[in-house]
Amino acid sequence: MSLSPEQVQLFRHNGFLKLPDRLPEETVARLRRAVLADIRAEVEPLVRNTEGRVVRISGLVDRDPIFLETASSSIVLDPLECLMGPNIELVTNRHNHATLNTSVETGPDGFHRDVRQWSRTIFTVIFYLQETTAENGATLLVPGSHHFPGIEGRLYGHDWTHSLLDQALVAPMPAGGMLVIDSLLMHGIGENRTDCTRMSMTIGYHSVDELSDVPNPKRILVRGRPVYEGND
Numbered sequence: 270m271s272l273s274p275e276q277v278q279l280f281r282h283n284g285f286l287k288l289p290d291r292l293p294e295e296t297v298a299r300l301r302r303a304v305l306a307d308i309r310a311e312v313e314p315l316v317r318n319t320e321g322r323v324v325r326i327s328g329l330v331d332r333d334p335i336f337l338e339t340a341s342s343s344i345v346l347d348p349l350e351c352l353m354g355p356n357i358e359l360v361t362n363r364h365n366h367a368t369l370n371t372s373v374e375t376g377p378d379g380f381h382r383d384v385r386q387w388s389r390t391i392f393t394v395i396f397y398l399q400e401t402t403a404e405n406g407a408t409l410l411v412p413g414s415h416h417f418p419g420i421e422g423r424l425y426g427h428d429w430t431h432s433l434l435d436q437a438l439v440a441p442m443p444a445g446g447m448l449v450i451d452s453l454l455m456h457g458i459g460e461n462r463t464d465c466t467r468m469s470m471t472i473g474y475h476s477v478d479e480l481s482d483v484p485n486p487k488r489i490l491v492r493g494r495p496v497y498e499g500n501d
Contacts, residue, residue: 270344272351280352284415284454288348291445292396296339301398303333304367304468318371327366329470330359330489336367340472341491345394345447349474349492352449353392356477356493358485360391363452363473367398370406370458370467380409380434383452383473386419391473393450397442398468406461408448409437415453 270289272280280286292300308315308323312332316325329336339345340359349357359365363383384390401407411433433455442448450456452473461467475488479498 270347272348276348277351280449280451283410283412284451285410285412285440285456286449287440287442288345288394288447288449290344290348290447291443292339292344292447294445296335297398297445299335300339300367300396300470301468303335304369304398304470307332308369322369322371324369324371325366328361329365329367329472330361336470337489339396339470340394341489345396346492349392349394349449353474353476354493356496357491358475358477358488359491360473360475360488362487363391364393364471365473367468367470370461370469372461372464379457380411380437380455381457382420382455383450385421387453390415391452391475393452394472394474395442395448395450396470396472397444397446397448398470399466400444401440401442401446401467401469403439403441403459404461405463405465405467406459407442408440409457409459410440410450411437411455414455415451417453419453 276286304326307326311323314327315323318324330340346357383393395408414433439459440448477493477496479496482497482499
């Protein structure tokens with residue numbers, strides 16, 4: 270489903286948008302099974318929490334074909350085209366992972382930007398594979414914070430960030446829901462106060478760089494065509 274002009278404007282203003290459609294239940298079930306299979310088999314690359322439990326698997330698009338199939342499907346690319354234009358690449362060296370949010374507490378340092386500078390922004394899409402609520406660690410968002418200056422180093426080394434953290438909103442999402450975020454937006458993962466996990470997968474997208482004539486092996490063209498418009 271394409272986005273309305275009002276939805277596009279809302280995204281530009283706030284820095285995030287809940288996409289209008291949901292993944293089919295069958296797709297969500299296949300994604301969950303694929304994530305759990307690689308977690309149980311401890312297929313690298315992966316990340317463990319302080320208790321030694323596997324809580325993230327990376328390199329998703331090189332795993333079960335369902336991951337790339339979902340990330341390049343029209344249900345996500347149609348609305349993204351309204352925000353990014355007709356030529357879209359999937360970024361493999363940012364995000365490209367699935368995460369289990371456990372009951373291990375996350376503090377304020379969990380707030381972050383996915384990129385540092387305006388000229389390098391990507392759009393992040395979080396695919397929720399289980400329902401996410403305020404109780405089990407829904408995504409936290411600081412609306413409009415993508416308009417603030419670019420940064421060097423850690424986000425928390427800048428005075429202006431501290432005054433924004435208490436403005437964060439909680440974004441509950443249904444299983445199969447998708448949230449697109451301007452990657453300069455300050456956001457984080459809420460605390461999971463339940464005994465269960467909250468599963469999601471995260472993929473980054475970038476518009477084709479029309480000033481680059483060198484193919485980037487870290488990107489996969491998922492819609493449109495490669496375009497070069499340099500004036501050399």
